[in-house]
Amino acid sequence: MTVCIVSDESRKEALIRLCDAHCAFLCRHRVRATPFAAAYVTELTGKEAGILIGDFAGACEQVSLFAASGECDAVVILRDAADRGPNASYAAELLRICDLYGIPAASGPASAELLLRAIARNAGKKG
Secondary structure, rough: OOOEEEEOHHHHHHHHHHHHHOHHHHHHOOEEEHHHHHHHHHHHHOOEEEOOOOOOHHHHHHHHHHHOOOOEEEEEEEOOOOOOOHHHHHHHHHHHHHHOOOEEEEEEEEHHHHHHHHHOOOOOOHH
């Protein structure tokens, strides 16, 4: 399973908490993430994470393409919910693409926690 993590620079602390809490999950799945997130996941798990385009907007566009082509199975977006600038529209478009292609997506720390737990629980039932 491939999980894409797109994290805004302002959400580094939330990203670190999420990754720390789900280290075992991240070890078992392929991860593609924004540069800081990819470096953190690689350091935490010892497993190379794919690096998305550097900025938030580019990463959202790249993950949208992965979702449309069936190259990702779940998406986590850690964004600044108060931001009404351009990044908000990129995040909204990525969520729309995920809805269109039936890709489970989380747009904040709480929903990301639930999504990763659900995937881990369902993966345990299959194996």
